[in-house]
Amino acid sequence: MRFLAGWWDIFGRENVESFEKFHYEATDPACELKLIMVPGGHCLPREVTWPDMSTSIYDDITTYLFLRESGATIPPELEARVNEADTITFYVMGADGTTVGNYWTTLPAWPTATRTNFYLAPNGTLSRTAPTSTSIAPLTYTYDPSDPIETIGGAELFLPCGPRDNNALLGRDDILWFTLPAFTENTAVVGELTATLWVSTDRNDTDFMVKLFDVYPDGRSMLFHDGMMRLRWRNGGETPELAVPGTVYELNIKIWRTAYIFEPGHALRVAIQSSNEPRYTVNPNNGLPIGEDGPLLVARNTVYLDANRPSHVTLPIVPTSSLPRNFTP
Numbered sequence: 001m002r003f004l005a006g007w008w009d010i011f012g013r014e015n016v017e018s019f020e021k022f023h024y025e026a027t028d029p030a031c032e033l034k035l036i037m038v039p040g041g042h043c044l045p046r047e048v049t050w051p052d053m054s055t056s057i058y059d060d061i062t063t064y065l066f067l068r069e070s071g072a073t074i075p076p077e078l079e080a081r082v083n084e085a086d087t088i089t090f091y092v093m094g095a096d097g098t099t100v101g102n103y104w105t106t107l108p109a110w111p112t113a114t115r116t117n118f119y120l121a122p123n124g125t126l127s128r129t130a131p132t133s134t135s136i137a138p139l140t141y142t143y144d145p146s147d148p149i150e151t152i153g154g155a156e157l158f159l160p161c162g163p164r165d166n167n168a169l170l171g172r173d174d175i176l177w178f179t180l181p182a183f184t185e186n187t188a189v190v191g192e193l194t195a196t197l198w199v200s201t202d203r204n205d206t207d208f209m210v211k212l213f214d215v216y217p218d219g220r221s222m223l224f225h226d227g228m229m230r231l232r233w234r235n236g237g238e239t240p241e242l243a244v245p246g247t248v249y250e251l252n253i254k255i256w257r258t259a260y261i262f263e264p265g266h267a268l269r270v271a272i273q274s275s276n277e278p279r280y281t282v283n284p285n286n287g288l289p290i291g292e293d294g295p296l297l298v299a300r301n302t303v304y305l306d307a308n309r310p311s312h313v314t315l316p317i318v319p320t321s322s323l324p325r326n327f328t329p
Helices: 012-025 057-070 076-084
Strands: 002-006 034-038 088-092 103-107 114-120 139-143 176-179 187-201 207-215 221-230 249-262 267-273 299-304 312-318
Touching: 002 012, 002 057, 012 034, 012 249, 034 057, 057 076, 088 249, 114 267, 187 207, 187 221, 207 249, 221 249
Parallel strands: 002 034, 034 088
Antiparallel strands: 088 103, 114 312, 139 299, 176 267, 187 249, 187 299, 187 312, 207 221, 207 267
C-alpha cells in the first residue's frame, strides 16, 4: 500500500495520519507500506520555487505492485528503482532559492525530534526559555468580524496557496506578532507543529488563529504554516460548548506537519489573530451556529504569557544529519 501527499496539500495531514495508522497498527506482515511526501501536492500556484519537486517514485511503486500482484514479470530496473525508496520518502523544504533545503530524502522511519517550545513574550519576541514571573500582563486585541484579516497563503485547494509573504498585514492592530532572533545555524523541523495558548474573550465564542513564518534576511515574512481553533470546539466532541466571557481557557492547536530547514539569518515569527478569511469562515462572535443570521459582535480577545499560563508554539527539531540527501527524484 502506498500513500502520496504534499506538505502544503490541504489533504496532507490526513494522508500522513492514515499512513501512520496503518504502519503502526497493521497486523498483516505482508502489508508493505510506503509514504511519499512531495512539497506542494494540490497547492498551485506558489510564490516559491521548489527544485526537483516532482518524483516518479509513486507511479513506479504503483506499477511494481500491479505487476507483482498480477504475477507478471517485474523488470529489474523497476524493482531496483522501487528499492531506492525506503518506508518514508519526502521532500525537505527550504527557503526560496536556497540549497540548504529543497532536496529529497528516504528513511525507514521519521527522524527522532526534540519538541522545542518557543514562548510568546510581551515585548513581541519569542524565547526558548519559559517565563518565570506570574505577574506578566496579558496582551489584548480587538477582533471585528466586519473587517476580517485576508488569507495570504496556506494549505489551500482553490485559493493562492503555499508559503507567501504576509508583510502586507504587519500594520494591522488586530494581530499579535512575536519574532525569534535569527537562527545562527541550520535548524531542521520535521513533524507536527503545535501551539498551546491560554486565552480569554469577552464574548461567548470567537476564533484564535496561529500563523508561523520564516522571516527572510530581506524582510519577507513567508508563511510557514497555520492552524486555528474555534473556541466553542475547544474540547472537541460533537457538542459545542460556548465560552464564559472572561474565563481563561487552555487551547491545544494542531498547526500542520512539515519538513523544513531554517538557515542562518532567517528567523521564526508567530502571529496570533482571530480571522483568516476566506480560508476560515468569519466567526461573528455571537455564539450562534456559523451561517445562521445574527449580529456581528466585536470581541476583545486576550492571550496570556505568564509563568502559570505560558503560551507557546512547539516545533519538532531534528538533527540535520538525520536528513541525508540520499534519493534522486
